[in-house]
Amino acid sequence: MNNLYNLILENLSILKEMDVEYKISIDNESFDNIKKNKNEKIRVLYKGTHNVEISFFEKTDNIYLLSLDKIIKKFCSIKKFDDPNKKIFDFLSQIKPNINFEKTIENIKKTLKEVFNLDDVEFYFSTNKNLLFKNISFPIYSMKKFSDISCFFDKTHLPIFLEKEILGYFILTKHNGFDLYDYALLYELNDYINKNIENSFLENKFNIILDKSLNILTKILETRVPGAEKHCQNISRSAVKIGEYLNLNKKDIKNLKFGSMIFDIGKIGIPEYVLLKKEDLTLEENELIKKHVNYGYNLVSKITTISEDIKKIVLYHHEKWNGEGYPEGLYGDNIPLLAQIIGLLDTYYSLLEDRPYRNKLPKRKALELMESYSGIFFNPILVKALKEVINND
Structure with a gap:
């Protein structure tokens, strides 16, 4: 010795x-x-x-x-740990590239915990001012700030940088204590961890850009159809709740949110006198207004960042459960589910709003009318979901 x-x-x-x-x-x-x-x-x-x-x-x-x-x-007389190169390989082999920020963070947390035998790993944002991550629910870091990896007995702070600013920190906990071996390996892996998170940032950036683009389209529609923006907001809020009630996955719920903002965008191609007409529409005017789903679909199809599921919402939200809708006369479950949800909510919220050709209905009457259409115009499961969501709102 x-x-x-x-x-x-x-x-x-x-x-x-x-x-x-x-x-x-x-x-x-x-x-x-x-x-x-x-x-x-x-x-x-x-x-x-x-x-x-x-x-x-x-x-x-x-x-x-x-x-x-x-x-x-x-x-x-402490037991020696694995070969450092093997440890690094174990870590890298478990990291899965992903453009989703939250999934990337969770994958890194899980891998750090397993490879370094940690008791706990948490991720914290350094500030709540980063608008690109406003819908992501990681806690805010409120402890002493570090610009480099810092290791103190049973805690290690791993700062994560994005565009030269500290985005947040991984806080690693190991009750039996870190050592120089742990610190050296974490330092070696730090660049890779940062690069992995930087790549995952792309989806969040894309979603912000898409969100802004769809908001612009909604505002354009508002200039042609007064009240359209609020109508879309009401549908969006309830669509998300129905999606959650039906246990839809996150992607579908996100598509419901985005689709509810632009499903009627094709109405910008319909003459204003038809949209605002108080009298009954003529047969020709009815056929003209039905074309808004095709106009809308043609418009959003030119925007490559909009998913196919959202485009189908735009095209099929006027299809009916019994096959009497348009543009293709689809029926039952042949109608895409997300389009069914938006179509249902479009009808419901239309009943609650004053229109040039009729007065609005009270909520109770509107729900009764929707129930009377169950199994005829609308999927009975969705009518039940609508009733649950509205009554619990």
């Missing part, structure tokens, strides 16, 4: 010659090389046949840290 003790002291002498600032305690015997008042980056404790506590105040070469870790573990 004296040989290992002397080897540790030799390493400390090398650190001193390299002007690396450190503080180390070996069985209560202290050594240090501290010249400036700096914050610690690393403080770890080895407990075995001997106790060694060591702190570093600046970034230190990872290869050197791994070598020192090996010597200290032998000195303390």
Whole structure:
């Protein structure tokens, strides 16, 4: 053991010659090389046949840290860990590229926990001001800020950068304590983790751009059909609730939200006198207004970022359960489910609104009318879902 003790002291002498600032305690015997008042980056404790506590105040070469870790573990009779390259390979092999931010974070958390035998891993946003992530529910970081990986006994803070700003932190917890081996490997993996998260940011950026584009289309429709924007907002809110009631997946619920904003966009191609006419429409005018679904579909089909499911909402939201709808006379479950939901809500909220050709109905009467159409114009399951959502609103 004296040989290992002397080897540790030799390493400390090398650190001193390299002007690396450190503080180390070996069985209560202290050594240090501290010249400036700096914050610690690393403080770890080895407990075995001997106790060694060591702190570093600046970034230190990872290869050197791994070598020192090996010597200290032998000195303390602590079981040696896996080969570092194997550990890195284990981590990289479990990381799954994904353009969804939340899924990427959860995958990294799970992999860190398994590979480093952690007790807990959490991710925190550094601020709540990042609008690109306004719909993502990770907590806000309220502790001391770090611009580099920092390791203190049983906690390690791993900062994540996006466009040169700190996006957030992974907080890693290991009750039996981190060591220099853990720190060195996390430092090696940090660039890869950051790049993985940067790639996942693309979907959030896309969703914000799409959201803004669809809002613009809704506002254009509002100029032709007064009240259209509020009508779409009401449908959007209830569509999401019906989607959740039916246990639809996140993608479908997102498509319901986006589809509800633009399903009637084809009406910008219908003459204003037809849209605002108080008298009964003529046969020709009826046929003309039916074309708004085709106009809308042709318009959104030119926007490559809009999904096929949303385009089908635009095209098929006037199909009826009994096959009497348009444009194709689809019936029953041949009508895409998301289009059925938007079509149902379009009719319901239309009944609650004043129109040029009729007055609005009270909510109770509107629901009764919708129930009378169950199994005729609308899917009975969706009518039941509508009633549940509206009555619990």
